[in-house]
Amino acid sequence: MEGMNPPTIKDVAKAANVSVATVSRVLHNLDGYSDKTKQIVMQAVEALGYQPNAIARGLVNKRTQTIGVLFPDVSSSFSSDILHGIEEIAQERGFSVIVCNTAEEGKRTLKYLQVLREKQVDGIVFTSEVLKDEYFQAIKDMRVPVILVNTMSQKHMIPYVKVDDRQAAYQATDYLIQKGHREIAMISGSLKDQIAGYPRLDGYRQALADNGIEYMESRVAIGDFELESSRKAMQKLLTEAPPFTAVFAASDEMAIGAMNYAMEQGLKIPEDLSIIGYDDLKFARMVHPPLTTIHQPLTLMGRMASEKLIALIEDKGSQVSSSIVSHHLVERQTVRSKP
Incomplete structure (x- = not known):
């Protein structure tokens, strides 16, 4: 009966309408094919549930050691303080950071999620705006972990770091x-x-x-x-x-x-x-x-987000919890006691 045997590399080649050699090149991350071909091959691999051998699998799942960070306004001092914390931990742990400026009202959020997907980032830190359903879906399709900073989602159970x-x-x-x-x-x-x-x-x-x-x-x-x-x-x-x-x-x-x-x-x-x-x-x-x-504590919030994300990247099965970080009042000179 057909379909009982696990799919072979030949089945993938047939489904993708390319040669076995091309499938092999894609799986081993060699060059000599277009991005489009790679996408078609990877879609066929996924659709058929093809499991290459462990060595090849390691190559396919190879991490890029990069994290994507989305900010509505990169130039703000608020964002740069958070970023400082994210980068500090990322550098320590051998990850580099790609920063995306999504502009107000998330005009460019979906576009940037697509860019991060193409760059094959290992995880995403999403900050300071509402996680709309379409963003959630796009991130889910990427199959990478995500941590929220300075925002949270009532609807989707995603770990966050924020103040009350x-x-x-x-x-x-x-x-x-x-x-x-x-x-x-x-x-x-x-x-x-x-x-x-x-x-x-x-x-x-x-x-x-x-x-x-x-x-x-x-x-x-x-x-x-x-x-x-x-x-x-x-x-x-x-x-x-x-x-x-x-x-x-x-x-x-x-x-x-x-x-x-x-x-x-x-x-x-x-x-x-x-x-x-x-x-x-x-x-x-x-x-x-x-x-x-x-x-x-913005820099601390960035550090915590980075820690949580890297924990999820390095162990897909791990669980991380959300954190409400403590705020405090700083008295300076713009408030006076009213007699």
Whole structure:
């Protein structure tokens, strides 16, 4: 009866419509054929379930010792801090890193996943944006492990490394309240953003509620994690919102944009207005006055992600767990106690 015998290299050649020699060359990673031929042969190998001998199998499954990392904005200080941690561990363990800039709203994410697939990376670190179904599917098709950083998926069980955003935002807001502020505005990321947008707004609202302060939608403006849009958000708050004495910005970049605009309008910080940020990027220490903020251990997060990913690459059967890393508040000079 046909199909009982394990498929042979001849069967693969026939299915792929190439010679046995070509199949052999592909399996041994020799050259002399096009990428298209290689794809057709590998598809035939997979479809038939052909198992070459152990030596050949070792060549086919040969690792490239590379990791792909996807960032929505490579130029940000936030991304470079995470990358620093990823690369540190990767270098130590003999892996090189390919960095892809997926641009805002993941415009280029699928394209880059395709590039990483062609480069045959051994694993992927996916950061800072929502893992859409189409990305998940593309990664699944690549059959490589993936770790999420600064994001998580409710739907797909993928290990992640992140801070508890809701709790951190709660702490930032509560700190302003402990300093005597009750009229507190917020500059938030997009509320469509289930990762860093909505949960941080939620933490702010909860801190107000727990302290008996009414939440006002008019005191929240969207700054979309960028300097320019946060300047506009600050302008909106100063012209349209009920008066406030303090602002919680859901990122340092937005805090600095807001500070910048407020100072141009002649407001003194922290005398007239207190501001607290979120991230503790390097430049939070360098602005004037230095920014009070929530510290995220970004380089550590990168290191942990790299560790987890390499563990999965080196032992396909291993299990790694997700990690919620701890944040803390860094007091500098942008918040004053309200008499």
